[in-house]
Amino acid sequence: MRMLIVSGVVAVMTSLTSTAATPAPAVDSAAIDAVVDEYRRAIGLPGTAVVITHGNTEVHAAGYGRTPTGEHVTEHTPMAVASVSKSFTALAVMQLVETGRVNLDQSVQVYLPEFAMADPRATEITVRQLLDQTSGMSDTTFPAFSRPQPSSLVEAVAGMRGARLAADPGTQWEYHNPNFQVAARMVEVTSGQPFDEYLQEHVFGPLGMTDSRTVDTARDLPPSAHGHLRILGVAVPLPEPPAFGNGSGGVLSSAHDMAAWLIAQNNQGRGPDGTSIASAATVAAMHTPSTVSDSYALGWSIGTTASGAPLIAHSGDLFTSTAYQALLPASGYGLAVMANTGLAYADAAAIAERLIALLENTPTPPTGPPLAMVDSVLLLLVLAAVLLGGFGVHRSGRWAAAGTGRLRAAPRLLPLVVPLVLFATIHRAVGLLYRGRDVTWIQVTYLYPTFMLLLATATLACIAVLVARLIALAR
Template sequence: MLTSILPALILSVTILAPTATAPTTAAPAAVDAAAIDALVEQYREQTSLPGVAVAVTHGTGVVHAAGYGHTPDGAVVSAHTVMAAASVSKSFTALAVMRLVEDGRIALDDPVRAHLPEFTMAGPRAADITVRQLLDQTSGLSDTTHRSFSGPPVHTLAEAVAAMRDSEPAAEPGTRWEYHNPNFQVAARLVEVVGGVPFAEYLRRYVFGPLGMRDSGTADTERDLPPSARGHVKVLGLPVALPEPPAFGNGSGGVLTSAHDLAAWLIAQNNGGRGPDGTAVSTPRSIAETHTPSAVSESYGLGWFLGATPSGARLIDHGGDLFTSTAYQALLPDSGHGIAVMANTGLRHGDAQELGERLIALVEGRQLAPAGDPSAVVDAVLLVLAPVVAAAAVRGVLRSRRWADRRRSSARLVPLVLPLLLLATVHRLVGYLYRGRDVAWLQVPYLYPTFMVLLAVASLGGVAVLVARSVAVSARRADAG
């Protein structure tokens, strides 16, 4: 019984993936502070989202920048609450690189190693990787050959680059697109070395400062997250505050910012590099370059995804996922709107992107179906199964002597080890489900907490039955001898 339910449990993991909601037609709503507040509060009520910050801009003006709910330590979320931007950070790294390009200090098609000699990898392919290929994710670097999450921990950008020395690209540079966080860690280290100052300082001087983003900074690892930037996972639909699991993320996911600051950033992106007061942090040409698809992928530029909204309008966006928080930003060039969301629930729930899509629908006059979270039902089922599995294990232990008396083959004990083997390697299975992405074992409970509880119960129960039956078999053989 312990092993027969496991295939069904594995399949249940996929149920937790976010599902798209079908749009319905409705009269266009006014995109103003009141409409945004109503939409966000309705979403929070439907999903039990504890805290979120939102910015909506139009042209060079801020329509609304506000916070809702609370942080894990109970503080009220405001427009100035510092939260994690996660992979939205990639667009900041791309702009930092473009500043160096504008100054003539590097060129996008230069080999990375020409400016960053410390960037060495196994095999010859890495020598051909260009700066552009880091930013458009066509470098050939891959989670399949360099495990940045499950590998040895790193704490600085220099260490992140050094940790790649024994890895090799999985493909020839410039031949395929693959999302890989270390691309942007190498790019951020390039900014440090060529720019001559730490990456955080470079952003402060040339991006955050000129745009008036006084709340913003960067984090290297989860230890650098302030209390306001930590988040939750949901169990049975209820938020549970947890610390972010260990990981390095500067350059690829380390920006810390606020709704107030992201409003200025969105305006600069929609205004040729000029912020709300007209201060330029980039040129129109550089901004356009980051919003232009690569030669390999029509859906990715330099730190931005490129696509269309359900209404067919141009969409330039990027999501960001940590295990206890998410972020999302979107530019709508046709209407001149910008949207940013930071939510303090993890990637399992996708609240930032889901809410961002609803704000896009508001701008376009579309109405989406009410939000829902099917994971609460799945959690309930898995938690109900846990005591059932435990009871089956107790029954197996108590009847171990009877099992041995039936002279059953010891080979029939092998399935009892399977839950433990799955528990030990579950991060590899999850990585496969996430299309080959690298996942550390400690990150899996953040994705599937109740599944891991059930798997742990099954593992302990299987081991207990295995030991009890092995002892019973030995005792029967001793009696027979």
């Protein structure tokens, strides 16, 4: 049944490729520049790179603004593509499937004996289930970020030995970065090459992607590939928080290189010069949703555009940069955007949404309320917390004198401890808001910097008042 579906998709893609060969709607570089420049001015985006392809042709590739280190962003500036990396890992695995060295529906442990978990069900996890994220692994049972971070794919897989599954393999879809870390390590063991070396030889090299590579951890990112937080509309350069990402989010690429990647996806596995990195059937299989989730395939998300047209895409989110890639099968377009601001702002996806509207000649989505206004309100509350804390310390003597004894004072002091408890556990509360995803405390600070400043100020103010009142009671 799965092969019939893939064959059908191949036939549809062949038909769409023929359609894409017809003259494209008139979208020129000036119109694309205007969309990007207007967004950058409205939002205060420091730097971005954009590429649009049509069929086997690059329509536009350019950089805008500056990197955190002050260089101009160009079409050859390597930028982090974050979870867009998953589609590269999926292709690497599928190449091994093509050559017969890997079977998608075989147990992962057949190819990667070192992969073991405390849960006996892990022996049932197939290669396909890693790539379509139905393995049963989950942030709720194996924290991706809050555990000690590995420094290599070997360590990443070894760290899973004490973990359990959240569901039976193949029964539930859940986004989980370690799925693709296991897949990347499987590529290393099966091919006998380090993962970056494999991608250079079998993907980046054949496509002429000379600006691209993959790294293990956030500390391996070059300074120019870090990003920014925006506070009061001002972009503040910051390094990416510590994390491991090879296989799941470690690829660096440029607008120039992403053009070749998009062309291969829209051209049945053939790059700009006709070099094949995968068969048409393989590409179609990667774009076919799983039987468990109709919105996720093998390293790609499946959906529709605002106009209802088919959309094959994947976003990528780091805490100081974002990325987005999309294929529009009905028109033959492909596009990719990299932005050097973090996931709190979703700038890459927002620019991509506007470019898709341009390509489809539909209304441009409205720009949301400026976050600078939210920052202003939160900073005013910071000032209020300081003033209230000072007032509480000043009046602590009167508070103690007006009380009815030390024992009865304890319940009146307990509310002052609440901000401290929230400050220490805020990452768990945010994780619940993100549907159980694992989030560290420092990552929350990157997500909501002014809110965390308010929470820290309120915590210190309450502690100061608490200490002052205890001293007053003792006297």
